[in-house]
Amino acid sequence: MKVSVIVPTHRRVTDLLRCLDALAAQRRIADETIVVTRIDDRLTHERLAQWQHQHALPGLRIVTIAEPGVVAAYNLGLDTASGDIVCFTDDDAAPHRTWLERIAFAFAVDSRIGGLGGRDIIYRDGQPVTGAHRRVGMISWYGRMSGNHHLGVGRARRVAVLKGVNMCWRRAAIAGLRFDARLRGSGAQVHCELAFSLAVARRGWWLVYDPELVVDHYHAPRLDEDQRHRFNALAFFNACHNMRLIMYEAMPAWRRACYLVYALGVGGRDDPGLVRALKLAVDGDGWTRAMHKLALAGRAAIAARRTARAAMH
Structure with a gap:
């Protein structure tokens, strides 16, 4: 069983x-390791060339x-x-030594597994x-x-969603699938692995989460508008748009209606509805920030519907 590892990177050398x-210290070395970098990222290219001269990582x-x-x-x-x-793993992650060994074993012993994280x-x-x-x-439903x-x-155990920093896929399960290029964001297009996970599950494959399959994740700064724990209106809008689009398209009509009621009435911290916005205001965001987030989430929901409808034509 041939194993490939993909590491996207941009200016985090x-x-x-x-x-x-x-990856070079794994007990079971990958058959190929693919680093995807931007063509204009000269520093990364230079440092990679130096690293290759000093280290051995076959493939x-x-x-x-x-x-x-x-x-x-x-x-x-x-x-x-x-x-x-x-x-897949992130450039700011470091898989533990048994990572690939566990991955290869899990896929070999259970043919029902399409995705593992x-x-x-x-x-x-x-x-x-x-x-x-x-x-x-x-x-939830x-x-x-x-x-x-x-x-x-x-x-x-079986799950519905895997996380990009630590996710693996059986080639047969993802044949013909690609990550959704309609998702918004100039760097980290948030929730892209959610759409991919749901697509694999719809094909009847199992997605499995194993807490013993571990990577260290150092959360390096992102070089775009999404700075994780610092509010940015564009990043917030993009994340809300992506979540609403994915859920809207993944659910049958009756669940979609339930989701819209939940999203607009309650929502989550990162895509608030009315109840969550009120809680954010009380918990420390303040009324101005909380209402701004609620308005952005509403605009994102409208934009997501337009994106979904455009795909139908």
Whole structure:
């Protein structure tokens, strides 16, 4: 069983080299490792050339792309990879030594598995984020999503969604699939792995989350409008648009109606409806920021409907 690893990167060369060091130290080395970098990222190209002279990582390939965004990088990686199993991790992650060994074993012993993911231990200010959740990567019948991939505990189990920093796919399960280029964002097109996960599950394949399949995740700064824990109106709008579009298209009509009621009436922290916006105002965002987020979420919902309708014509 041939295993490919895809690592998209953009101007985070120190993080990338740490990732490659971790991949080179695997008990089971990948048959090919594909680094997808921007054609104009000269520093990354130079440092990669230096690293290759000093380290051994069989099957390492560097492919370049002009188009911005992680979706384009993911899709080029898919087009380039030749493995029976295609794994993704981020340039600011470092897979543990047993990562690929566990991946190859899991896919070999259970032919029902189409996608496999695991825990990413997030580091902030040099310290790991702690906590424990058993509900990971699930979507309720009315569309509420639970992430928590970085805090998962317990046994390996089926889930609805995998996380991009630690996700792997059986080639047969993703044949013909690509990440959705309609998703908004100039760098990290948030929720792209959600749409991909749902597409694989609709084909009847299992998605499995194993907390013992671990990568360290150092959360390097993003070089776009989305700065994770710092509010940016455009990034917030893009994330809301992507979530609403994916849910709108993935659900049958009756669940879509339930989701719209939930999204507009309650919503989540990152795509608030009325109730969540009121809670954000009380919890510290203030009324102006909270109402701004509510308005952005409403505009994003309208834009998502337009995007979905455009695809029908």
